[in-house]
Amino acid sequence: MEYVQPAVLVSQEETTKTYRFENAEYAIYSTAFMVFCTVLGLFIVAPMFPPLGQASASAEMISAFYQEGNLSKKIGLCIMMFGTSFIIPLFALIGEIIRRPMNMPILASVQYGSGLFGILFTFMMTVSWGTAAFRPERTPDVTQALHDMGWLFATWVASATLLQAVCICIAVFKDTRDVPVFPRWFGYYCAWMIVLAFPACLINIFHTGPFAYDGLLGFWLPYVALFSWFGVSMVCVWHAVKKLKVA
Amino acid sequence: MIKPNSKRQCSMVFCALVLITLGVASLTEVTLLPMFAKHGVLECILITLAAVKIMLIAEYFMELHDAPRWLRGTMLTWVATTTVVLVGIVGINSQIY
Amino acid sequence: MQHIDTMNTERRVPVEPDFWLLIFGDLTVFSVMFIAFMLRRFESAETHTVFSMGAESLNQPIGLTNTLILLTSSYAVVLALSHYRSGDLRRMIRSIGIAIVCGVGFISLKIVEYMEKINQGITVTEDRFFELYFTFTGIHLLHVVIGISLLTFVAYRAFVKKQDAFSTPGFIEGVACYWHMIDLLWLMLFSLFYLLG
Numbered sequence: 001m002e003y004v005q006p007a008v009l010v011s012q013e014e015t016t017k018t019y020r021f022e023n024a025e026y027a028i029y030s031t032a033f034m035v036f037c038t039v040l041g042l043f044i045v046a047p048m049f050p051p052l053g054q055a056s057a058s059a060e061m062i063s064a065f066y067q068e069g070n071l072s073k074k075i076g077l078c079i080m081m082f083g084t085s086f087i088i089p090l091f092a093l094i095g096e097i098i099r100r101p102m103n104m105p106i107l108a109s110v111q112y113g114s115g116l117f118g119i120l121f122t123f124m125m126t127v128s129w130g131t132a133a134f135r136p137e138r139t140p141d142v143t144q145a146l147h148d149m150g151w152l153f154a155t156w157v158a159s160a161t162l163l164q165a166v167c168i169c170i171a172v173f174k175d176t177r178d179v180p181v182f183p184r185w186f187g188y189y190c191a192w193m194i195v196l197a198f199p200a201c202l203i204n205i206f207h208t209g210p211f212a213y214d215g216l217l218g219f220w221l222p223y224v225a226l227f228s229w230f231g232v233s234m235v236c237v238w239h240a241v242k243k244l245k246v247a
Numbered sequence: 248m249i250k251p252n253s254k255r256q257c258s259m260v261f262c263a264l265v266l267i268t269l270g271v272a273s274l275t276e277v278t279l280l281p282m283f284a285k286h287g288v289l290e291c292i293l294i295t296l297a298a299v300k301i302m303l304i305a306e307y308f309m310e311l312h313d314a315p316r317w318l319r320g321t322m323l324t325w326v327a328t329t330t331v332v333l334v335g336i337v338g339i340n341s342q343i344y
Numbered sequence: 345m346q347h348i349d350t351m352n353t354e355r356r357v358p359v360e361p362d363f364w365l366l367i368f369g370d371l372t373v374f375s376v377m378f379i380a381f382m383l384r385r386f387e388s389a390e391t392h393t394v395f396s397m398g399a400e401s402l403n404q405p406i407g408l409t410n411t412l413i414l415l416t417s418s419y420a421v422v423l424a425l426s427h428y429r430s431g432d433l434r435r436m437i438r439s440i441g442i443a444i445v446c447g448v449g450f451i452s453l454k455i456v457e458y459m460e461k462i463n464q465g466i467t468v469t470e471d472r473f474f475e476l477y478f479t480f481t482g483i484h485l486l487h488v489v490i491g492i493s494l495l496t497f498v499a500y501r502a503f504v505k506k507q508d509a510f511s512t513p514g515f516i517e518g519v520a521c522y523w524h525m526i527d528l529l530w531l532m533l534f535s536l537f538y539l540l541g
Contacts, residue, residue, distance in 0.1 A: 173509055173510070173515075174508075174509045174510075175509075176508075176509045176512075183362065184360065184362040184363075185361075185362035185365050187362075188362050188363055188365045188366040188369075189365060189366075189369075191366050192365065192366050192369035192370060195369075195370055195373070195487070195490075196373060198483070198486055199479070199483055202479065202482075205468060205469070206468075206469070206475070208475075209472070209475045209476070209479075210377070210380055210476070210479070211475075211479050216376065216377070216380055217377070217479075217483075221373060221376070254423070254426055257419065257422045257423075257426075258419075261415065261416075261418075261419040261422075264415050265412060265415060268408070268411050268412060268415065268531075269408075271535070271539065272404070272408050272539070275539050290540050293535050293539050293540060294535060294536075296535075297531050297532050297534075297535040298532075300528075300531050301528045301531055301532065304418065304524055304527060304528045304531075305524075305528065308418055308419075308421075308422050308524045308527075309358060309521050309524045309525075310358045311358065313355055313356065314355060314356065314357055314358060315355045315356075315357060316355075318357055318358075318361075318364060321364070321368060325368065325371055325372070325375065328375070329375040329378060329379075329532075332375075332379055332382075333378060333379065333382050336379070336382045336383060336386060337382070337386075339386075340386035
């Protein structure tokens with residue numbers, strides 16, 4: 001009996017070690033689905049992105065923007081609303097990788113929590129635009145306010161994403177083993193994203209110029225960084241999972 | 248073991264940087280050549296001198312002078328591209344204004 | 345000097361190859377900003393005048409002093425790295441201290457400059473020039489704050505002699521390179537905002 005017990009324990013440990021990341025690819029497929037929904041919903045069906053000249057547009061122009069093609073905007077926002085939550089598995093997987101093999105539980109929790117927080121505000125962005133598109137015939141001022149609010153939810157709340165990037169960044173740099181789980185350029189990429197996310201905190205001040213929510217630093221750079229981050233993190237997590245399944 | 252970087256070389260580069268900065272600042276004060284300023288030549292000179300200073304810092308302070316070729320090349324490409332685009336914008340538009 | 349150069353025949357990447365992704369990413373963002381500044385300057389005859397007048401109204405001596413201060417601090421960081429490599433941690437901390445004092449001086453002069461403008465009633469929404477002036481120098485100032493925090497962190501780690509992932513030669517070199525990048529960006533910002541008038 002005494003001799004059997006440790007053997008069972010060892011095999012259990014092996015089981016947890018080996019099978020912890022067994023079906024982890026599904027998190028990456030799920031992220032790909034989220035990116036697909038976002039691109040289809042926000043870029044193609046409801047052309048909310050990019051917001052060309054909307055920060056300085058008049059209320060009537062914004063109202064007309066919602067009145068023409070109203071149904072396609074509603075459908076696009078539905079797709080977006082459905083797809084957004086499919087990024088959560090990726091955050092959970094990154095959290096689990098940071099928690100177990102890299103052994104940094106607090107960073108993992110903060111990463112996961114701030115990731116969820118960022119998602120929450122993406123939902124609120126969709127809800128604001130959905131409300132704006134819900135009754136397009138109302139007073140233009142209200143539609144404009146809802147549209148602006150959507151953009152502020154989308155871009156202005158950069159601090160959650162920023163904290164998440166800080167956590168991943170620290171975790172990657174503290175991992176000093178011979179074969180690190182994440183490549184180090186992933187950490188530097190996150191550091192670069194942190195620097196890019198800061199200007200997005202200024203978009204509530206400007207109606208024109210690069211810092212307005214349709215400008216260079218208020219829209220183009222943060223969203224290019226964000227969407228390329230999805231791709232980069234999917235690749236890095238894919239390789240990390242492959243490495244962890246072998247180990 | 249990494250060699251300690253040459254202090255004398257860095258001091259010389261530092262002196263050069265300070266001198267160029269002071270020179271550039273005094274260049275804008277002198278209104279000796281007003282026709283230069285009109286055609287954007289002065290602006291091109293200022294941007295180019297800033298690019299030279301940037302290259303000095305990159306080569307000697309960031310220690311790119313003994314880096315592999317791809318890294319130096321990327322840095323040089325960045326500096327050259329930015330400078331050429333800025334100078335180009337000045338060159339095209341200073342004819343109009 | 346000759347023998348040092350011949351001693352090191354093997355070419356090495358400063359810090360590590362991955363680090364340069366951050367530097368070039370940041371540099372690219374700033375060069376896009378410089379180009380946006382230039383394009384906006386030549387948008388119309390009116391913006392051209394606005395930009396010239398804006399550059400005239402800036403405090404040139406403070407700008408020049410700030411440039412010299414940043415150059416000095418960069419030089420101090422070079423010395424600090426040199427002391428670190430020869431194993432002299434006390435002198436390294438002293439050099440980093442000089443760099444930090446210079447950085448704080450840069451920030452205080454910048455705040456003086458901002459206050460001067462704000463007291464004149466010129467704020468960020470005044471005109472096209474000041475919009476860009478406040479935001480671009482603000483982003484640069486943010487870099488300076490991050491750089492000073494990193495330098496302080498490095499000096500503190502060297503002081504308590506703690507050993508982990510953030511006290512490796514690579515990390516210290518990386519912080520030094522980041523500080524030089526801040527210096528390098530300021531040189532271009534100084535030329536664009538203060539000198540092109």
